[in-house]
Amino acid sequence: MTTVAPFKNQHLSYSRLSRFETCPLSYRLHYIEKQQAEPGLPLRFGKTIHAVLERLIKEVVDDERTGPLSEERAIELYREAWGAERLTGMDVFAEGLAILRRFIAEQGVVDHRDVLAIEKEFRLPVGPFEVLGFIDRVDWIDDEAVEVIDYKTNHQLFTRDEVDTSLQMSLYEVAVRRLWPWAKKVKLTFWMLRHGVRQVTTRTEEQLADALAYVETLGRQTETATAYPARLNTNCSYCDHRKQCPAYADALKGKREFIVEDLVAVVAVAAERVEPARGLRRRVRLRPWRLDGGRLCGRRLRSRPRHLAGSAARRRRGPPHLLRRPPPPCSHPPSSLHSGQHRSRWCPASTARHRPPCRSPVRAARRRSRNGCSAHTRRATYR
Ligand code: SF4
Secondary structure, eight states: OOOOOOOOOOOOOOOHEEEEEEEEHHHHIISSOOOOOOOOOHHHHHHHHHHHHHHHHHHHHHHOOOOEOOHHHHHHHHHHHHHTOOOOOOHHHHHHHHHHHHHHHHOOOEEGEEEEEEEEEEEETTTTTTEEEEEEEEEEETTTTTEEEEEESSSSSSOHHHHTHHHHHHHHHHHHHHSSTTTTEEEEEEEEETTEEEEEEEOOOHHHHHHHHHHHHHHHHHHHHOOOOOOOOOGGOOOOOGGHOOOOHHHHHHHHSSSOOOOHHHHHHHHHHHHHHHHHHHHHHOOOOHHHHHSOOOOOOOSSSOOOOOOHHHHHOSSSSGSSSOOOEEEEEOOOSSSGGHHHHHHHHHHHHOOOOOOOOHHHHHHHHHSSOOHHHHHHHHH
């Protein structure tokens, strides 16, 4: 543990405070000793994507345009930013292109009048400190509301807790309220670019006051600390001072058993992060049923294919051509008999595929009562 003299912050920022919270040693190396930082690939990649999005939207605002964003222009800007950051790697390059294409599709039409600010600088007086920050984007929603957007290229989604207690978003809201005093409501959005998900939150007055009190306390801590211990964490491999960190070197050499000290928390957080993605998948799986039946089916899609369900269920559903399983490919040689109205007579595979819908009202009623859902029954029977 190293002891150093207290120092004075020129200003505070979210990244400063977050660095101190995550690992005091990293803070000392970066801000007090001002050692050369070596940002890893994720940081440089994130910076590249941010630069492209910033310029893409800024051009729309500067030209006073309204319409969809140009994919060609985005790729051009991406290539420039990629070169400036001296990035390499085909897979990473392709990932960036995919992120930009998804962003353009999700963004849809941009009206230059809706964008209030891009990379907006703010300076907030908090106690004896000044907090400096830059907001990626602020959009107008209506005469009483604005949306703060922060682009993220994280691999993992935030947990609900992380979104609702994010200090970064609390500071942005305080700044936005001072910059646009007419905004009574502020929507705070993390735009998760890799996932195509927007994680949205809001703050109460009480939460904002708590956040400012915390900033002041943490700011004082950064100046009065007498020790800056290393705190190994899940982001050590991305740390821009990992090469100057003895704790990380020890961990790599195997002197420490675990890189992450609190394994229970890591497992819990990982489980919670998976949840939003599961929810999205579930919604996507349900949608075909709603569309296919022409009405809301109300049933969840089975996780197992119908033909693999229990034997009693198989008996109830009747002969195999009623199953949803596709018929085997036809092995009959092409001939004049193997087409048109003769098809069903000569080819069992084609029979299953082209069997005309049964119009018997008795059988239809029986099927409905068995399955309880006519949309479901139609689909299972006639495919
Ligand atoms: S590698 Fe980890 S422990 Fe070392 S300075 Fe960076 S964040 Fe701290």
